[in-house]
Amino acid sequence: MPRMKNPTWPKAFAFIGLTVMGLALAYYSTSISTAGVAGVHLGTDPNGDVFTMGSAFLLVGIAMAAVFGFLALSLIRAMGRRAA
Numbered sequence: 001m002p003r004m005k006n007p008t009w010p011k012a013f014a015f016i017g018l019t020v021m022g023l024a025l026a027y028y029s030t031s032i033s034t035a036g037v038a039g040v041h042l043g044t045d046p047n048g049d050v051f052t053m054g055s056a057f058l059l060v061g062i063a064m065a066a067v068f069g070f071l072a073l074s075l076i077r078a079m080g081r082r083a084a
Contacts, residue, residue, distance in 0.1 A: 007078040015072035019065050026061030029054045 036051025045051075 007075040007082070009079070012072050012075040012079070015068045015075065018068040019072060022061045022064030022066075022068060024061075026058050026065065029057035029061055032057060 031054075033051055033054030036045060036048060036054050039045030039050050040048050
């Protein structure tokens with residue numbers, strides 16, 4: 001990743017924003033999964049496709065938050081080392 005060699009605050013804030021978006025996706029996917037469970041019990045979604053999709057979005061949101069959170073923290077750490 002050659003662009004990571006010059007850490008700046010706008011890059012770190014962009015990664016923090018993407019981390020928050022990943023957390024929001026993970027939070028929203030819990031309501032999708034809950035609707036999927038209700039759909040299975042009410043008979044409107046007999047195969048559980050909505051529940052499966054909600055579970056997949058939960059995993060994607062958590063992974064997105066973890067990756068971009070790590071990148072943000074490593075950029076902030078690199079800027080701290082550069083300043084000292």
